[in-house]
Amino acid sequence: MTGRVIVITSGKGGVGKTTTSANIGTALAKAGYKVVLIDTDLGLRNLDLLLGLENRIVYTIVDVIEERCKLKQALVKDKKNPNLSLLAAAQTRDKTAVNAEQLKEICDTLKEENDFVLVDCPAGIEQGFQNAVAGASEAIVVTTPEMSAIRDADRIIGLLEAKEEIKSYKLLLNRVRPSLIKSNEMMSVDDVVEILSCPLVGIIPEDTGIITSTNKGEPIVNDENALAGKAYRNVAQRILGEEVPFLDLDEPKGFVAKIKNVFAKLKAKV
């Protein structure tokens, strides 16, 4: 078995790389695939928190590289889903503790026994980014509809284009606020896609549920009712090659609006 290695990156910090990694990983595992998540943000690890695994980590990626343990020993299994495991970052070391070759080797080993290896990349374009990208052949660029995030995403796309190993990269637009787009106060999905000229893999609406899910250490894809959870499940399906339409975030809320919407749809059909 040779799995796919996908790096999740963004350039700018705080746009939701780690949340995206945790959710796509969980969704793919729920769909029955074997998934390993690698946190490469040395010194600033957080993926363990988002998965609720912070108390189970014994060994980290640096322990593997410095041969204090075997790779298998360092993999922490998810509480709910045995298909999902995490290779945590070291919290007490910095980016120089790992180099690109070592990370590539780990990815190559892990993809032998897993369907997916998802690499959560640190912010920035320096060593940490170079390391995270080294073993990957696909990339998901996370951005939000804000100028600074888009500019950084553009830079990252430029760097990914220059890498021969990266065969494809796609855009994930996070924290979209339909009400702001509607009032022309936020760039629309089309605007961002046009500016970056990069194919979309997902549109995730801003969802306060993300905060509570982080608090609990449980990815929002596990919440069947959350809109962001649904959007992330769709992303996973698209990664698996299915054609899933993007969520219609414009749907008006409220009782009257819903009835109006139903009539509008009926009218359209007639």
Add this chain to the structure above:
Amino acid sequence: MGLFSDIYNTVAKFFRPQEEQGDASKSVATNRLKLVLMQDRTNLTPKILEQMRGELIDLLSRYVELDKELLELNFEQEGEQVALMLSIPVIRAKDEEEIEAALKAEAEKLEEKIEAIEEVMDSSVESSEENNNENSLDENSSNVISTPEEMNSSKNNEQEISFEECHSEQ
């Protein structure tokens, strides 16, 4: 007064169509972002852009009389490619005599420049005080340079000069 205008604004805002309200902020962001990304992608600094603009004006002025103030040099994106768009308001085309005169003037300037550079090269071996003068000479002459070949040749000259300077200092 403040209270009344507040109330007026709130009421006015309520009746204004939703699309109008934030229109500025979104399109401002999109436009600013497009421009900054063009610069990021092409790696051209504003200084180089300004130089390019100046040289284009020099070149085109030989053939047409143009409105230098309104000349626009912009980047536009077409699909995955970035295109350089030049918009030139032409006042009038020059006739053949004028063009010839302009070319002649250009050629004379070039000759002067070459002479100046040669002089500089001859004297560069002497003292460092003179070297300072030479530098200012080069700066003056660079404004007149207009084609890439000329740029290159003068750059090469500059490099040679500085190379010799190094030797003379040693």
